[in-house]
Amino acid sequence: MLGDRLRELRESRKLTQDQLAEVLGISRGTYAHYEINKRKPDYDMLIKIADYYNVSTDYLLRGVDQKEQDNSLTEEAKKILNDPKTFIAARDGEVTDEIVQAALEIIVEQLKEGRKKKSD
Known part of the structure; x- marks a missing residue:
C-alpha cells in the first residue's frame, strides 16, 4: 500500500x-x-x-514503476509476435489493448530498422 x-x-x-x-x-x-x-x-x-x-x-x-510495466508489456508483445495462437490460448483469449499497442510499436521499430538497413 x-x-x-x-x-x-x-x-x-x-x-x-x-x-x-x-x-x-x-x-x-x-x-x-x-x-x-x-x-x-x-x-x-x-x-x-x-x-x-x-x-x-x-x-x-x-x-x-513505469519502466517495469513497459518492459512487461514489451515481453508480452514479443510473445504475441513469436506465436500468437499459443499466446492467446494461454491467456484464455484475453489480450489487452496495451499488449497489442506494444506489439504494434515493436513492429513499427522493426520496419524502421529494416528501411534504415536498406538505405545504407
Whole structure:
C-alpha cells in the first residue's frame, strides 16, 4: 500500500518523519497519517513526494514503476509476435489493448530498422 512504500522510501534515505514533513512543507502528524494509511495525500502532494524520491506516482500508488510495466508489456508483445495462437490460448483469449499497442510499436521499430538497413 501507499503508506508502506512511503515508509520504505523514507527509511531508505534514513530520514525521520519530522525531516521529511519539513521538506514537504506539512506537519509530521499529516505525514505520519500517510504512512499508516489513515490519510491520502492530494495530487499535488503525491507529485511532490514522487519528485522528491525520483519515482513515479504509479510506483507510489501501485508499486509499479513505469519502466517495469513497459518492459512487461514489451515481453508480452514479443510473445504475441513469436506465436500468437499459443499466446492467446494461454491467456484464455484475453489480450489487452496495451499488449497489442506494444506489439504494434515493436513492429513499427522493426520496419524502421529494416528501411534504415536498406538505405545504407
